[in-house]
Structure formats: C-alpha cells, structure tokens
Amino acid sequence: MTDTYGSNSQPLLPEGAIDGIVRQPPLDEQSAAPARSLGADAWEAMRRSPLFWISAALIVIFVLMAAFPGLFTNKDPYDCPLELARDAPSADAWFGRDLLGCDVYARTIYGARASILVGVLTAFVTAVIGVGIGTTGGYVGGWLDTLLSRTADVFFAIPLLLGGILIMFTFPSDYDTPYMVVIGKVVFALAILGWPNIFRLMRSSVMQVNPLEYVQAARALGGSPWRVVTSHVVPNSMVPVIVVSTIDLGAYIAAEATLSFLGIGLRPPAISWGQAISEASGLGYIRAAPHMLIFPSVFLSLTVLAFIMMGEVVRDAMDPKLR
C-alpha cells in the first residue's frame, strides 16, 4: 500500500530527468564519487545480497563436484556389493546404498557431472545460436527478420519436454554409447528447442539498442556493419541474455534429469541424478529405502535452485527499475 502513495513523489524526479542536463551530477559531486558503470553498480548491489553469496557458493561447490568428484569422495561409484543392497545410511556409506548396493553418496557426487555438463553446454549453445540469429534478425530487419522470426515461432511451438522425448527417442543410446556422445544428444535435443527463447530476447534488445546515438555515431564514422555489431550493438544488448541464460541453465538441468528419469536421457553406465531418482521412486522402495530417493533429489533441487537464484539476483541488480 505504501507504494501506491509513495508514487506521489515520483513526478518530481522526471522533471529533472526530462531535461537531461539537470540529471548530470554537478562537477564537484562527480569528483567526490567517481561515476560507476552499470556493471559496477550491479556488482555493488549484488555484493550486499546474501542470496548472491549463497547461490555463488552452491554453484562453485557443484561445479567443483562435476569437475573433480575425487575431492568429495574416495569411494568408487561402481563398487557395488550386492549383499549390501538398500542398506540405510551408516558411517561407512553416509547416504546409504542403492538397489545394487552402490554407495549413494559416491553416486550422488559423481552424478553432478552429467547435470552440470548438460546445463552449461545447453545454456552456452542456445546463447550462441540465439545471439547469432537474434542479432542478425534485429539488426538487418526486413524479410530476413520475418523469416527468422517465423522459423523461431515454429521451434517455440513445441514444448521442451515433449520435443526432447521425440528427439531422444529417435536417437536412442545404448550401453556402449560413449559418455560425451550421450551428453551431446541431450544437449542437442534441449538446445534445438530452447534457442528461440534467447533469439526473441536478443532480437528485441538489439532493436532497442539499434536506433541509439552511439550506434548511429559508430555507423556515421564509417564503422563496418561487423564492427558496429560486435563492438557496440551486441555488448549493449547482452544483459537480458545473460540473465535468462542463467535461469534457463537451471531449467535445462531439470529437463535433463526428467529425460533420464523417463529412461531416455542418460542411461547406465552413465551416472545421473535423474536415473537415480527414477530407480528409487518405485513405491516399495520409497517405503523401504527413502534415502535412495531423498539424497539425489536434494542435490538436484539445490543445483537447479542455485542457478535460478543466481539469475534472479543478477536480474534484480541489473534492472534499475526494481531498485
């Protein structure tokens, strides 16, 4: 409620802002506090947010876990004494043992690699495709833009998970498929359906930046289209893409886990959280050995949470409207 009344004072601000000259701080004030860029401003805002530090810490931990699982456990995830199957958590196996007697803790640690790889690679590939095509559409315009936008509409029309199921089903993996090939397939399936998101964002932000004075000036000074685009248009349109890519990264991790859960993402011998949860969610096991379900579920959810939270913190810091 306070907001509604608080806005009464707002008309005072634009009066100075419209002018443009008034908005400039006086010289002495400038020398007292050096002008900060948007990035530095955002960093100042983020530094004070506990959510930023929590998500950053979680991301560092999970990335380390993906890169060097040996730092977190010295157990072999493939060492599975069958006689210990479904044992409850103990000093020997902190998270208990799964259906085949494998150590749930070791498998949960080793499972991070698949999730982080798929998430990071998919976010990267969608960003590259989306930024490339989006910049082309937004900068060139005309019939090319229409064609690209309509193409993106078609890809956008297919829900991520349904399309992912179709693609993964068409390219099945079996026991002998190399690890990176399976990861590549999942990334391909998610990226081919995910790029329109980034495309739309990039296209609209390029169209906003395009008519601004510094872009016009760069063009008037004789900058080649390539130079204008790479050194002026793209760097100034990237912020929304970075934010949304971070949030999407979390969503891609969840999508990969869902595909693995359905049995068409990663399959054994690859280790993934989705698979572990799938194995553990038989009704009898939930009752008899809930530890098989809980630990991978918590790790998966925390990873997704970390990236989504990070994206939101960055967005809030970058968006001056929300301050």
Added chain:
Amino acid sequence: MGKFIVRRILQMIPVLLGATFLIFALVFLLPGDPTVGRCGERPCSPAYVAAFRAEYNLDKPFIVQYALYLGKLVQGDLGTNFYGNSVLHELAIRYPVTLKLALIAIAFEIVVGISAGVLAGIRKGKFVDNLVTVSTLLLISIPVFVLGGLAQMIFGIKLGWFPVTATEGTWYQLLLPGMVLGALSVAYAARLTRTNLVENLRADYVRTAKAKGLSPKRAIGIHALRNSLIPVVTYIGASFGALMGGAIVTERIFNINGIGYFIFRSITQRDGVSVVGAVVVLVFVYLVVNLLVDILYGVLDPRISHD
C-alpha cells in the same frame, strides 16, 4: 471480433504446418534408421522394416513423404503400434483421466497461484510477500518428478492424507497428483500476478480510482487486478505445454492410467509408433489451447486491436 479470430486462426496455420514438419523431420529425416526403436529392445525384422517403409512412403522424395504423413495426421491416423493396436484408439480410451488431472492442475494454478500473487502484491515487502517469493522459488527449483516422489512419501505414506496411487482415476485420487503437476505453474502464476499487480498499483488510473473515493478493495479488486491478470491468462495457456510434459512424469509416479503413463510405458517398451503418435497429439492440443487463449486474450484486453 470475428475478423480477429479468423486472422488468428490463419496465423496459426503456418506454425502448425511448421511444427508438424519439424516433428516429421526430427523423426524421419535426420540421419539414422527411422525403424530404430520401433520393435522393442531388438532390431526390427526385414518384413517389418519393409512394411514400415511402405506405410510411411520412405522411398519417395521427402516433400511427398511429408504431404502423405500430414494427410494421415489430418485424418487422425496415428499409425498402428507393434501390438496391432491403433494409437488413436489407445489415446481415446485414456484421455478422460489425463483431462481430469490437467483440470485439477489448472484449477489449483488459478486459485492458489493468483491468490498468493495478490496477497504478495498488495503487501509488497512484507512477510507474506517474502514468504511467497521464497516458496515459489523453491517450487520452481524442485523438478516435478522429485516433488511427486516427495509428496507421495510425505502425504501418501507418512501422513496418509491422500491415496498413494490413483489407479482408478477418481477425482479424489487425482487430487494430490494434480497439485504436484500444477505446482511449478502455480509458482510462476503467483510471481507473474505479483509483479503485474505491484506495477499496476503504481499506475495513475489506480490513483485516480482511489482519489475519486472508491474503496481500496474496489480499486485493487476491479481496477488493478483485472489488468494484472491479463498476462497471467496467457501464461496459463503457455504453461499447458509444461503441464503435458509433467503429466508423463506424474502419471508414472502415481500409476495413473492416462495418456502420460501410456507414453511412459511406450518409451520403456520402445514402442516408437505410440510415442511419436501420442506426443504429436499433445503438441497439437498445446497449439490449439494456445490459439484459444490468444483469442480469449483479445476478448479480455480491449486494447488489443481487432482490425
């Protein structure tokens, strides 16, 4: 209005054609043998491969292939799986359960999502707002299959409030799975409502409404809320896609014999004709729902031009 509807439907046609073409291309055109995974965990017999190639005209040029495929699709022919059952028939006997599940999820999304969003929006920065923000963030982060397993464990087994499985598919049995399915969309709907409401409460027209002496309830409930809900309606349409993907997972967890479980079972049995047929139908349903939402949007928001 009539013109607007016709235009929207006409705009939909290229997208539908494109989407079916994309699906067709993904399934039949990409390098690889399209009969892979059509016969369970073993390679197809030469007789089946020959019959399959003939049925989908795989020896003809691909444009012809696509046209013939589309022709079949329009007539509702989704193919016959290797059990000899028509996929359309399999879907027809299962859709009522999935429809119920989706209705529960959407009702949950609308009632809980919008109320939480409104509560958070009118008390921006207060405890309720923070509570809604944090709990929606958690809901967004927990994948639907994790949530399903946890809900089953806590509410079904530990507390015993709900039936653990929903084999018969009664409304009561579907309540918990429906809420699990709708949870992600509830979170987004709540956030969207909150953001829009906060923005609209600052708007001039709300101030005018208050200034001319309307009660806060009326100024918020009638003036601000109506405008804030327009994007939420669009979101609920778009969330239908995630809902159908989620139905595959939810129905698997709770043993619900609907379309989702059919797709899941077909995946594990590597019954490709059924998987592709059923998923294509779901994509179609999604597109049609979004077309309807688009039209509804035009009705709700008079600012959208109708010429």
